[in-house]
Amino acid sequence: MIGFARRVAELTGVPPDRLERLAGGELSEVLLMRRPDGRLSVAKSSPAAGAEAAMLRALAGAGIPTPAVEGEHPPVLILEHVANDGVLSPKAWREIGAALARLHAVRGEGYGWPVDYAIGTVELDNRVSGDWPRFWAEQRLVSAARLLDRPWRERVDRAAARMADLLPAAPPPALLHGDLWTGNILVRDGRLAALIDPACYHGDPEFDLAMLTLFAEPPAEFHEAYGAPRQGAEERRPAYQLFPALVHLRLFGQPYAAMADRLLGALGA
Template identity: 50%
Template structure:
């Protein structure tokens, strides 16, 4: 951890005074550093720091809150230390505004300028003009063969029905891609930053479904976000399946029951 802290301090041209481990990162090491001149910053390791830096810049460019990138190289990302003296329970309305702002940025198609990986799981972001095909071929389908055979067969059945269950061409919104409460920084009653992104362009409901996977946004979030298209509740488990499958592959069979439940909610 000292090596990571020293690398971060060097990247922003400072002398390390103190480093503290930041808990919560499952796939990266994260430290908060204080430099001899009093500056503070967050330093993060990872397989693709430049990719994450570009995503944070893309989020910030929409007007949605994100930490500023202070420095980056092939192994280390240094970002702004943001205030976090609040609770999301008091900031749902502000988060709704932030996510609506993020989704207001539109892409040319579905996907992202590069593919990347989350741990050992590759995430295929090749551009697509067809949203149900993107979700079938680049989100749900790739997990077949890596999970229990009975779950794989049910995913096959669901994939075959996606053209009738998902809109063909929703607006390709800029997605955070991993929007859960742990990736939302709050100070008092407002959101200071959306962190740890896995950005791509897709149906905005994907972020809303992810936000509802491990918790329930307050009513004020949806009021501030804006009107949802009819059928969101039917599409929600389909969109939640991707992060559930990612958790199953990354963290083990404890998530198999979640995948099973979401498949049942999706009708397979």
């Protein structure tokens, strides 16, 4: 942290005594910057700062509130500070649902993203594909399990072999947030303030919904604002939730083994 703070101070001219560590930041170092003119900014360690900045701009272009990008200095990303009171009220959930519907209305020409990315040390193979079940099986599930122990890899291989039968062949290639859980949703005064830490690509919109429900249960207001689920979404949910479970197993180990085991079991693996 000392080295990161020194680098931020050098880049921005903000003295180290006006930098303070922010809560969270499990995968990145994050500092609150108190600028001389009174503005607050956030400095985040981001090995792919340019790619993350482009994703934030893509979200903003879809009408999603995001922190403004104030500077790109790989591996440092400087962002507008967005206040967050953490109160996910029914009104806030309604705004989140409406925002996600706007995001998913933006379509790509295939499944993937112009550049590869990573969540922590888990690399995301974003090569654009026209075959969604294959993309999900190979470029998400098998790829995420690549460095796990052999029994895990074998079970993931068996689950991946089912994707062609389980997933839709050609869902709408929606713009996805890609790492949507409540920790990446900022709210204030009952309103959606910003979505942060995206890992964007184009894919089945059911993935963002599945990941969001892996760690929380949005209330009726969210679902009313987003819209009705597609037929069969509940049966497909374990296939989509398995990916973030594998990512967490890779990054944080044993505490997520039971989750991954449960989802693999639901997929017959």
